[in-house]
Amino acid sequence: MGIRFNEVSYTYNSFSDMEASAIYKISLDIKEKDEFIALVGHTGSGKTTLAKHMNALIFPTSGYMEIFGKKIEHKRNKKIKYNDIRQNVGLVFQFPEYQLFEETVLKDVMFGPMNFHIDKEEAKELAMNAIRLVGLDESYFERNPYNLSGGEKKRVSIAGILAMDPKILVLDEPTSGLDPAGKRVLMELFLNIHETTNKTVVIITHDMDLVYEYFNRVIVMNEGEKIYEGEPEKLFRNSALIEEYLDYPNSIKVLKHLNKTLKLDLDVFKKTADDVLAEIKKAVK
Amino acid sequence: MKGIVIGQYVPGKGFFYRVDPRTKIVAVLFLMIGTFLLNDIYQVIGALLLTFILLVIGKISFIKVMKGLKPILILLIFTFVFQILLNKEGALVLDSNLNISLINIAFVIGLFIVWRLLAKFKKFNFLLFIAFIVGSIFLFANVTISGDYLFTSFNFRIYEKGIEMSIFVVLRLLIIITLSTILTLTTKPTDLTQGLESLLRPLKKIGFNSDDFALIISISLRYIPTIFDEANKIMQAQASRGADFSEGKLKDKLKQVISLLIPMFIIAFMRSEELADAMGSRNFIPGKPRTRLHILEYSYRDVLVSMFTVAFFTIALLLRINVLGY
Known part of the structure; x- marks a missing residue:
């Protein structure tokens, strides 16, 4: 079960004869449970296109994929209920403006569950929980979603998907446009959801600190192709790859800099600030 | 939304791409009037051949123009069928x-x-x-x-005149659509509006502001693809919340339409506000004279196009008067 990509390519067609390939022959396995995956890469590397495939919003141009046992091919299959796939795989878009439309936050978050024919009271309950979960209190329930700040809108849009209680959660840059504290809160939230329910969470991010600290699997995309898949630990030891396509997390940067300037021999691969401190203390002694 | 060619500029290199938009607009206008002056099927066939020659000269692919005809195919069929059925002149054929x-x-x-x-x-x-x-x-x-x-x-009766007229009407429509497709395929929307603006400038004397008019047109044209794009994104965002437009009952669909329309409006307003700010911050003042990046210039091509147009129009007019005369 879960999501399986089998040599999936997707091509955007345009009016001129050029065809822009967004992703090219991606094969990928995402289990239903116990995964915490980061999807990284430059802008335009095909991350969002990949994410949209995960709940069958767009169909592969070639190749096929299986989402919870349902085979998704180039053509829409009338026998498949695509709405069911979207209940199983929840995708949060990068820009919240594209989905908010109701007059109150609560109603907007209820829209998802109501589409899956959950009755009103239950949907309300789910929505309230989801809103609290993303760190907004009761005072937000009756507010107009368009009068919120960017970060609050983002949280509401995340709550809108969480309320659907999907089995797999896919988030397109959930922390972009948030302040550092907000980023932490949300990352802790996703980690918490992952740890308490064992749900698989896939997050698109540019933040290498987060990748190094939280995730147990990283997929690196470049120009539509998957160039790395595996543990972040191994990824950041692959200096050629990092220097060409990505960046080191701050902890590694700091320790590397210390090594270079003070001619020390510290172990640079430390995840948290405390680990870094411990390593430095060792050297000071 | 894909494959709409009417009103779509397709980048390319050909004779008509480098003709001044003003010449093209006026020429297409007069060629159309000329086509309507023709009232004999052989003349229309001649005009159609001429139009095809224009396509060949402009190196415009015939298939692209035909694709543009798709949306009005039903109209063409309807005119054809009704002409055949309702026209009861001439000899009986069937x-x-x-x-x-x-x-x-x-x-x-x-x-x-x-x-x-x-x-x-x-x-x-x-x-x-x-x-x-x-x-x-x-x-x-x-x-x-x-x-x-x-x-x-x-x-079930078909008359000779009915067949003739139906072919005549369809061919005439075909010519007009091909002509306008040549214009829109080879002219950038911005050039088109610039041309229009320059042609409408004399109207300023009677209080019609052609600058503003051209600006409005060019902004709206510019934002059509953007709006399509945004609508697509909103549709996807709502589909991922279980509101797929191709599934579900009619009652659910009504709600889903609202979930598409409201973000659409809000995004459109946001976009226009941003655009206004961006223009304002670059010192755009409505009504003030501005210089142009691309200045429209006439060349030998315009002379050729004008000559062709004048010739076609005069011949059409003469034919018409002649026919009336005898």
Whole structure:
């Protein structure tokens, strides 16, 4: 079960004869449970296109994929209920403006569950929980979603998907446009959801600190192709790859800099600030 | 939303791409009027040939123009069919009784089902449809089986003039659409509005502000693809919340339409506000004279196009007067 990509390519067609390939022959396995995956890469590397495939919003141009046992091919299959796939795989878009439309936050978050024919009271309950979960209190329930700040809108849009209680959660840059504290809160939230329910969470991010600290699997995309898949630990030891396509997390940067300037021999691969401190203390002694 | 060619600029290099937009607009206008002046089928066929020659000169692919015809195909068929059926002048070409009877009807329904089934697999959907229509008319006209129950029968008559007129009208429409497609395929929307603005400038004297008019047009044209794009994104965002437009009951769909429209409006307003700010911050003041990045210039191509237009128009006019004269 879960999501399986089998040599999936997707091509955007345009009016001129050029065809822009967004992703090219991606094969990928995402289990239903116990995964915490980061999807990284430059802008335009095909991350969002990949994410949209995960709940069958767009169909592969070639190749096929299986989402919870349902085979998704180039053509829409009338026998498949695509709405069911979207209940199983929840995708949060990068820009919240594209989905908010109701007059109150609560109603907007209820829209998802109501589409899956959950009755009103239950949907309300789910929505309230989801809103609290993303760190907004009761005072937000009756507010107009368009009068919120960017970060609050983002949280509401995340709550809108969480309320659907999907089995797999896919988030397109959930922390972009948030302040550092907000980023932490949300990352802790996703980690918490992952740890308490064992749900698989896939997050698109540019933040290498987060990748190094939280995730147990990283997929690196470049120009539509998957160039790395595996543990972040191994990824950041692959200096050629990092220097060409990505960046080191701050902890590694700091320790590397210390090594270079003070001619020390510290172990640079430390995840948290405390680990870094411990390593430095060792050297000071 | 894909494959709409009418009103779509396709980048390319050809003769018409480098003709001044003003010349093109005026020329297309006069060529159209000229086409309407023609009132004989042979003249229209001549004009159609000339139009095709224009396509060849401009190196515009015939297929692209034909694709642009798709949206108005139904209109063309309707005019064709009604002209044939309703025009009752000239000599009789075809006169037969159509017998609508039980077995015939059953057979036609059978044929229709076969056509629907085939349509799924065949690319020549449309040709099959025509074959189906012609086949059933033939069936009604010629086949009568004894013992069949006759519902009704009526006369089916086609006159010479009817055929002539239907071809005439369809060809005329074809010419006009091809001409306007040449204009829009080879002219950037911005050039088109600049041309319009410059042509409408004399109207300033009677209080019509052509600058503002051109600006409004060019901004709206510019934002059509953007709005399509945004609508697509909103549709996807709502689909991922379980509001897929191709599934669900009618009642649910109404709610889903609202979930599409409201973000659409809000994003459109946000966009226009941002655009206004961006223009303001670059010192755009409505009504103030501005210089142009691309200045429209006439060349020998414009002279050629103008000469062709004048010649065509004059000939059309002369033919018309002549016909009236004898």
